[in-house]
Amino acid sequence: MAQVTLRNLVKDYDQTPAVRGIDLDIADKEFVVLVGPSGCGKTTTLRMIAGLEDITGGEILIGGDVVNDVPPKDRDIAMVFQNYALYPHMTVHENMSFGLRLKKLPKDEIRRRVAAVAGILGIGELLDRKPKQLSGGQRQRVAMGRAIVRNPKVFLFDEPLSNLDAKLRVHMRTEIKKVHQKVRTTTVYVTHDQVEAMTLADRVVVMNAGLIEQAGAPNDLYHSPATLFVAGFIGSPAMNITGCALEEAAGALRVRLDGQVSFPVPAERTARYRAYAGQRRLLFGLRPEHLTEMRPHSVANQCPVEVTPEVTEPMGMETLVFFSVNGTEMCARTNPAANTQPGVRTQLLADLNHMHLIDEASGRVL
Amino acid sequence: MSASLRKERRSALVWSYVFLALFAVVFLTPPLYMFITSLKTSAEISSAKLPWWVFDPTLDNYSALLTSPAYLTFFRNSALVSVAVVAITMAISIPAAFSLSRMRFWGSGALATGVFLTYLIPETLLFIPLFKIFAFVQDWTGIELMNHWWILIVIFPTLTVPFCTWIMIGYFASIPKELDEAALIDGAGYLQVLTRIFLPVALPGVIAATIFAFTVSWADFLYPMAFATSIDQMVLPAGIVSTLIKGDVFNWGQIMTAALLGAAPPLVIYAFLMDYYIAGLTAGATKG
Numbered sequence: 245m246a247q248v249t250l251r252n253l254v255k256d257y258d259q260t261p262a263v264r265g266i267d268l269d270i271a272d273k274e275f276v277v278l279v280g281p282s283g284c285g286k287t288t289t290l291r292m293i294a295g296l297e298d299i300t301g302g303e304i305l306i307g308g309d310v311v312n313d314v315p316p317k318d319r320d321i322a323m324v325f326q327n328y329a330l331y332p333h334m335t336v337h338e339n340m341s342f343g344l345r346l347k348k349l350p351k352d353e354i355r356r357r358v359a360a361v362a363g364i365l366g367i368g369e370l371l372d373r374k375p376k377q378l379s380g381g382q383r384q385r386v387a388m389g390r391a392i393v394r395n396p397k398v399f400l401f402d403e404p405l406s407n408l409d410a411k412l413r414v415h416m417r418t419e420i421k422k423v424h425q426k427v428r429t430t431t432v433y434v435t436h437d438q439v440e441a442m443t444l445a446d447r448v449v450v451m452n453a454g455l456i457e458q459a460g461a462p463n464d465l466y467h468s469p470a471t472l473f474v475a476g477f478i479g480s481p482a483m484n485i486t487g488c489a490l491e492e493a494a495g496a497l498r499v500r501l502d503g504q505v506s507f508p509v510p511a512e513r514t515a516r517y518r519a520y521a522g523q524r525r526l527l528f529g530l531r532p533e534h535l536t537e538m539r540p541h542s543v544a545n546q547c548p549v550e551v552t553p554e555v556t557e558p559m560g561m562e563t564l565v566f567f568s569v570n571g572t573e574m575c576a577r578t579n580p581a582a583n584t585q586p587g588v589r590t591q592l593l594a595d596l597n598h599m600h601l602i603d604e605a606s607g608r609v610l
Numbered sequence: 611m612s613a614s615l616r617k618e619r620r621s622a623l624v625w626s627y628v629f630l631a632l633f634a635v636v637f638l639t640p641p642l643y644m645f646i647t648s649l650k651t652s653a654e655i656s657s658a659k660l661p662w663w664v665f666d667p668t669l670d671n672y673s674a675l676l677t678s679p680a681y682l683t684f685f686r687n688s689a690l691v692s693v694a695v696v697a698i699t700m701a702i703s704i705p706a707a708f709s710l711s712r713m714r715f716w717g718s719g720a721l722a723t724g725v726f727l728t729y730l731i732p733e734t735l736l737f738i739p740l741f742k743i744f745a746f747v748q749d750w751t752g753i754e755l756m757n758h759w760w761i762l763i764v765i766f767p768t769l770t771v772p773f774c775t776w777i778m779i780g781y782f783a784s785i786p787k788e789l790d791e792a793a794l795i796d797g798a799g800y801l802q803v804l805t806r807i808f809l810p811v812a813l814p815g816v817i818a819a820t821i822f823a824f825t826v827s828w829a830d831f832l833y834p835m836a837f838a839t840s841i842d843q844m845v846l847p848a849g850i851v852s853t854l855i856k857g858d859v860f861n862w863g864q865i866m867t868a869a870l871l872g873a874a875p876p877l878v879i880y881a882f883l884m885d886y887y888i889a890g891l892t893a894g895a896t897k898g
Contacts, residue, residue, distance in 0.1 A: 296791050317797040329788035333810040342806075343796035394796070 246307040246320075246397035246430050247272050248293060254301035255288050262288045264454035265302065270447075273428045279441035280451035280477070286434045287402055289451070293432060294400050295319050307397055322391035323400040326407060328383045330375040336362075336386050337371040343394045361393040364426060365419075381412045388420070392427055401433040405440065417443060438478050442466070450474050467598075472527065472607040475600060481532050481564065485602070486572035488528035492521040499528050499599070502570040507596050510545040517601055520610060529600035529609075532564070532575040537582035538591040545596040551576075553586045565592070641870070648672070648867040655862050671867040680841050681868060684849035687759040688828060689875070691845055694763045695827035696820055699770040703819060706771075707778035708804050712790065722779060729772035737836045740765065744837075759843045762834060766827040774819035781815025782808060817883045828876055846872045 248270040255263040263285040270276045278286040291297040293304055295316035304311050311319050322343075330339050337358055344354045362368040365385045375383055384404060391399055404420070405413045421444055424431060435441055441448045442462040449459040450473070457477075458470040469475035475483050490509075491498045497509035497517055509517060520526060538548060551574075557564040558580060565576040565584050576592050578584055601610045647655060649667045659665060675681045709715075710722045744755040755761050785808060793803045809816060834848035844852060850868045854861045 294791075294795060296794070316791075316795045317799070321795060323792065323795050325788040325792060327786060327788055329786060329792040331789065331793070331807060331811070342793070342798075346797040346802065390792075390796070 247305070248398055248430060248432065249305040250289070250293075250302065251305070252302040253289065253292065253299060253304065255285070255292060255297060256300045261454055263292070266451075266454075266456050268449060268456065268459065270430060270432065272430055275424055275431045275433065275444060275446045276449060277433045277435060277441040277445035277447075278449050278451055279435055279438055280457075282436055284451040285454040286436075286451050290323075290400050290402055290432060290434045293398070294321055294323050320397045321400055322394050322396040322398075323402065324384075324387045324391050324404045326403040328375075328387040328407075330383055330386055330390075332375055335372050335374055336367065336378070336389075339375070339386055340371075340390045340393050342390070357393050357395075358389075361389045364392070364423065365389050380408050381416060384408065384416055385419075388423065392423070395429075397430065399429050399431040399433075401431065403435055404433075405435070406437070413440075420444060439480060442478070448478075450477060452477075469600070469609055471609060472602045472604075475529050475602065475609060479531060481575045481577075483529050483531050483600070484535070484572070484574040485527050485529045486570050486574065487604070488526050488570075488601075490517060490521045490526055490601070492518070497521060499601070501528060505549055505551075505569050507547050507549070507594060507599070508545070510596055510599075517610060520601070520603070525604040526610075527602040527604050529602055530594060530596075531598060532577045534595040534598040535574070535576035536593050536595070537576075537578040537584065538593050539579075541593060543595075543597070547594050547596055548591050549594050550589060550591050552589050553584055556584055556586050641873070644866040644870050647862060648870055650863055652861065652863055671863040672871075675864060675867055675871065680849065680853055683842055684844055684846045685872075687843070687849075688845040688872070691759060691762045691766070692824050692827040692875075694760075695766040695770060696823045698763065698767050699774050699823040700816070700820065702767065702771050703774040703778055704809070704816070705804070706775045707782050708800075708808060710775070711779045711782035713800075725772050725775050725779075729776060733769055733830075733832060736768070737832060741836065756837055757839050757843055759838060759845060761837055762827070762845065765833050765837070766823075766830065769830070770823040770826050774823055777819050777822070778812065778815050781812040781818075785811055821880065821883060824879060825876055828872075 248268075250266055250268040252265050252267060253263055254261070254265050266285075266289065268276075278289060280286050288297060292299050293306075295311065295314060299312060306319055306321070331342065334342065340358045340361065341354045344357065358371070359368065362371060365388060367382060367385050367389060370378060370382060370386070375386070378386065384407075387404070401420075405416050408416060417440060420433075424444075433444060442465075445462055447459060448462050448465050450457045450465065452473050458465060458474045460468075465474060465478050469478060469483075472485070476485060486501055489500045491500055491506075495514075496511070497514050498506050499509055500506040535549075551567040551569070553565045553567050554573075555566040557566070560580070562577045563580045563582070563584060565578050567574055567576070578592070584590055602608070603610055643661075646662060646664055648671050649664045649669070651666060651668055651670065654664075654666055706725070710718055710725070741756075744761075748754055748756070755764075789807055789811070790803045793807050798806065829847060831847040831851075834845045835851075838844050838848060841849070841853065846868075850865060850872065854865045854868060
């Protein structure tokens, strides 16, 4: 049972700000992922929760108690490191039981707890091996086992999968999710991989330049990004974003990307956008899956657009089509059966129900 | 392609053996010569016969030394000094290296450099000031520090501690930071991080430092020569030279025997610790 609360948390390294005041409430049993580009302060935040970094300002509460000056060993947390940090001279069993032995628990209880956790993680056969005799995935499991066996209030994960190859990473991602479903413990997980963030999190916290850009459920972040940064960071391939002008004619709004391409703004958004018509520098955003091959359409606000594809990338289940509008490369996800060819002028269908309008100066999504 | 690669490899191997053989000859000839000489009588040594062959082998030199109370005293003194120096050196160097490599505190960087600079001061420069200090201490307190074998236990750490600290800073610094962070989170204090993580993982470094400290205190010649004058207070290197060279008479057979026997303990220690020293214990700690 533990909530984690960050209040106006600040960290400076020799005058250089790394974390510039973040507020976050993490509920008991919640799986929160901090995601952002390198240098955004996510790992620093995690290390401050762990007690491995002093904090410059603000407060950290674990289970309702301020732990600003509590050393790591008394915070009742467990951490899984990017490079596993297994003790090389100890067997798997000794690695996993190290914390319990320090607490001087009875031997048979230690044995029982290690065996139970090893069972959950499927490493029961490896208990007598040394870390160097294990593969990357096995080491990762042992590192997780060492954390779980202590039954802490909070799990902290610091990019635990980034040292694994792509296939194993996807596999371990599922494993971590399964483990969290079995061992429901409050978890803070740091990654730079937005796919990992989306798939694992109850709530994703996108960080940039030491601040929280947006926090929310994965799908909310994906469909309703609050800022330009989040819009561009979440989603792969990334959202198409290009400069645009908002024109008003006869009570209706049009988004103009360049001389040829312009779209009508859905009527229900007219009121929301009207104030921005014709004045500020605006950006238009539309995800690749909302730009498809031409097909019969009856839904409102779907609009054909004629483009010349420059490159096509067949992915099997879909074909990515790249073209330029207004000097910006755009991407569409099309049905392979449409057989779009590079250099051949073709019609695509834009679904403007999912468009975003972004104020370039403030970076806010309007 | 593969043929030329094999050829290249072969020639590299041949040259390695050539140089290894050369080094082996250069380094093993003196001990071999000592061994041959130790089996000769003084008469045979001074005769002009072939020096690389023993015509009348004898163990007289060995039995003379091993029954000589003076030689056995040197041996005992050397052993006590070396063991004590190794213990004191480790007791100081290990915590020093740990704190200098891991704890950031005011002046830690300067202190680490200072430790290294201390080692750069040659011992020949220090023995006269040390002599003055001992005389001063005796004047003021009446405690006689000169001419006692145990004073070497106080002096030798000034030579061994800086170097041993320096090697172990290097070894400790190579231990991934996450390892101690993991231990701290697992509930260990700094002392437990040192004893349960650092010492086992950096064992090769600790052993290297032990070997160094032992060798220095076992083999150092200048300080024992300068600070001990009575026969019963001497250690091996100074004792051999003081007792077996009488005026201009060199008792070569016994000198060689004494030196050979004196070299045995370090040799035995090397042989035992080498395996640990070479074994790379850090493999598998992190990815890599």
